[in-house]
Amino acid sequence: MATTAQQMRAFTGLSLFSAGFRPFYLFAATWSALMVPLWIWIYSGGQTVALRIDVAWHAHEMLFGYICGIIAGFLLTAVPNWTGRLPVTGVPLALLFGLWAIGRLAMLSPAHDGLTAALADSAFLCVFAVVIWREILTGKNWRNLQVAVMVSLLALANIAFHSGETQVTIRLALGVILTLVALIGGRIIPSFTTNWLKKAGMALMPPAFNRRDLLVMVMTAVALLGWGLVPASPWSGGALLAAGGLNGWRLSRWRGLATRKEPLLWILHVGYAWLVIGLVLLGLAALGQAVNPPGAVPMQAGLHALTAGAIGVMTLAVMTRSSLGHTGRPLTAGRGTLIIYLLVNAAALVRVGAALVPQVYMSGLILSAMLWMAAFGGFVLVYGPRLVTARRRA
Incomplete structure (x- = not known):
């Protein structure tokens, strides 16, 4: 079987979606660079027309937005090396990244504490956890089961955040x-x-x-x-x-x-x-x-x-x-x-x-x-x- 690097080199689609690290590193870093100064500006007295940004939003986007985006980029690249399976690329990767991006937009909406935004934001980590479990179990990579467990815990923590358990959830996540x-x-x-x-x-x-x-x-x-x-x-x-x-x-x-x-x-x-x-x-x-x-x-x-x-x-x-x-x-x-x-x-x-x-x-x-x-x-x-x-x- 070809190595992960060989599989990446053989990919003929859009380069951005040839490997998990590419879209997630690029856009999670972009989101991080924009989100922190936005939060500080509002915290220091800046005004927005429609955004409802508070401490809980800042903590959520640091953990479940930026950091979980980087984790996704890392694991989507590392897991194929651990399991010897084909990496997630092309349309499946683009769809997974799209869920992450939709979650960021949902959390920017004025109604980010509503049910629709909660569902939109929670979808990414739930689907991502399923992907990681599938790869590790199918590849019989028992050594890294704890990684799949941790991703699942993050997905559950994000759901708990939207249910109103913000402080404890943030600390546990x-x-x-x-x-x-x-x-x-x-x-x-x-x-x-x-x-x-x-x-x-x-x-x-x-x-x-x-x-x-x-x-x-x-x-x-x-x-x-x-x-x-x-x-x-x-x-x-x-x-x-x-x-x-x-x-x-x-x-x-x-x-x-x-x-x-x-x-x-x-x-x-x-x-x-x-x-x-x-x-x-x-x-x-x-x-x-x-x-x-x-x-x-x-x-x-x-x-x-x-x-x-x-x-x-x-x-x-x-x-x-x-x-x-x-x-x-x-x-x-x-x-x-x-x-x-x-x-x-x-x-x-x-x-x-x-x-x-x-x-x-x-x-x-x-x-x-x-x-x-x-x-x-x-x-x-x-x-x-x-x-x-x-x-x-x-």
């Missing part, structure tokens, strides 16, 4: 996404690092995934579940701190410092470091809220270290690397890519800083939104032409 980051990151970071270190002639390699990594994964998932259900608790706070420490230990074994000369690698290590920082900050915030008076670390600091930091940096790291590889470009970060990496980390730093220093909160939000827009807009400008044109021939 974020927990699922962060667990997925820890799972996928724990596979690709040591693997890519090992390959690069071997080429560089180095002897000491990151350890392979083992039972200790599995225990860290379980601890992380349990801690995030506990926080999702009871956010202000000494138990959830302690569990989050423990998960942060364990993931920090895990990261320390992957030889990140040895990759400092290769941006496509060190950005993955930096993204995982944001996960560690975010879990610790969120744990401190949960502990602080359980006492009177509350502690010094606000929940927003931990939340945005995890969202703008861990998720923002990791998604751009994966998007740039896989876009280069799957469009036939060398796995080398050019100047534009390096600028994108610096911008998204700066956006995360400023956003976390704004939460920690109330005196500069509003100005920090605005600056962070501008940096975020520049990072994801930069991805669209640099990688957009590569995503809509045919793969380069070897």
